[in-house]
Amino acid sequence: MKKIFYLMIISSLLITYSCKDDSIINPPDDNKDYFPAKVGSKFSYSLTLDSNLALSGARISDITGVQNINGTEYFVQVDSIIIERALTLDTTYFRKSSTGVFYYTDTTGLGQLIPDSLRNSLRIDTESRLLFLPLQLNQTWPVYQIDITVGGIPVFSPIKTSAKVLGTEQLTVATRDSQYTIDVYKIEYKLEIQIDPLGSAESFYAYGYIAENIGFVKWKGESFVLNLIRGGRLDLSLTSTYVLEELRNYFIP
Numbered sequence: 001m002k003k004i005f006y007l008m009i010i011s012s013l014l015i016t017y018s019c020k021d022d023s024i025i026n027p028p029d030d031n032k033d034y035f036p037a038k039v040g041s042k043f044s045y046s047l048t049l050d051s052n053l054a055l056s057g058a059r060i061s062d063i064t065g066v067q068n069i070n071g072t073e074y075f076v077q078v079d080s081i082i083i084e085r086a087l088t089l090d091t092t093y094f095r096k097s098s099t100g101v102f103y104y105t106d107t108t109g110l111g112q113l114i115p116d117s118l119r120n121s122l123r124i125d126t127e128s129r130l131l132f133l134p135l136q137l138n139q140t141w142p143v144y145q146i147d148i149t150v151g152g153i154p155v156f157s158p159i160k161t162s163a164k165v166l167g168t169e170q171l172t173v174a175t176r177d178s179q180y181t182i183d184v185y186k187i188e189y190k191l192e193i194q195i196d197p198l199g200s201a202e203s204f205y206a207y208g209y210i211a212e213n214i215g216f217v218k219w220k221g222e223s224f225v226l227n228l229i230r231g232g233r234l235d236l237s238l239t240s241t242y243v244l245e246e247l248r249n250y251f252i253p
Contacts, residue, residue: 032134032135032212034131034133034134034135034210034211034212034215035096035101035131035210036213036252037063037075037215037252038063038075038253039063039065039075039253040063040251040252041061041250041251042061042062042063042249042251043060043061043249043250044058044059044061044247044248045058045059045060045061045245045246045247045248046245046246046248047059047082047083047243047244048244048245049083049241049242049243050241050243050244056084057081057082057083057084058080058081058248059079059081059082059245060079060080060082061077061078061079062077062078062079062080063076063077064076067093070126072095073095074093074094074104075093076091076093077093077094078091079091079092092104092230092231093231094130098133099132099133100131100133100141101129102127102129102130103127103128103229103230103231104127104231105127105128105228105231105232105233106231106233121148121149121150122147122148123146123147123149124146124147125144125145128143128144128161128228128229128230128231129143129144129163130143130229131210132163135185135187137167137168138164139164139165140162140163140164140165141162141163142160142161142162143161143162143163143189143229144159144160144228144229145157145159145160145161146159146160156194157192158194158195159191159192161189161191161192161225161228161229162190163187163188163189163190163229164187164188164190165185165187166186166187166188166207168186169183169184169186169209170182170183171183171184171211171218173211173217173246174246174248175247175248175249176249182211182214182217183212184209184210185210186208186209187207187208187209187210189205189207189208189221189225189226189229190203190225191203191204191205191206191224191225191228204221204222204225204240205225206219206220206222206225206226206243207220207221213252214247214250216247217246217247218246218247219243219244219245220242220243220245221242221243222242222243223241224239224240225240
């Protein structure tokens with residue numbers, strides 16, 4: 001279990017921007033759907049947390065509707081996280097386009113923590129780019145980034161997250177009713193944290209396994225990475241725990 005403090009990073013916040021679709025050259029057309037989630041969809045995962053003491057439970061994701069945020073329409077995802085009979089509810093927001101899947105990242109409330117003298121020095125994404133579509137082997141893309149700027153020009157990135165499609169695998173999925181083997185893409189998400197521009201970066205990893213016409217059937221890796229790429233809230237300090245999630249049941253209307 002690791003604990004990281006970001007007073008320097010968060011104390012520099014001002015400018016926000018989104019991972020725009022047109023910031024990356026569009027890939028060729030592909031009719032395969034690797035993220036079919038829509039209103040009424042439901043995904044249930046077994047959940048294991050290893051924070052010295054292994055804890056088990058479940059994560060149930062319900063797509064309950066749509067909501068407009070700053071002029072952009074997002075799907076509303078409500079996660080019910082059950083650990084040792086304790087229930088936690090979390091709401092995130094995502095949108096889909098022909099070129100990717102994006103999660104809204106809530107930075108509301110951080111402004112009050114920032115000294116006036118530093119309010120023009122940082123630029124922060126308001127979305128994380130979970131997927132760059134269509135998926136291809138060895139494909140890479142930027143997921144989420146925070147930049148310190150000078151004169152509006154980025155000079156240093158204390159937080160930088162990227163993704164790479166590592167390859168294809170066959171994965172066995174065990175649901176309540178059956179067990180079957182499917183083809184999946186394995187995607188690596190790498191988070192680099194470098195508080196000191198002259199120091200070395202610390203890297204954290206998470207891996208997603210995604211199947212056509214279903215979506216993500218397995219997640220594993222650092223909770224800090226998973227939280228960030230799936231629309232989690234920025235915080236001054238975050239504890240990272242190893243997470244394993246495996247699909248147990250799903251419904252897509």
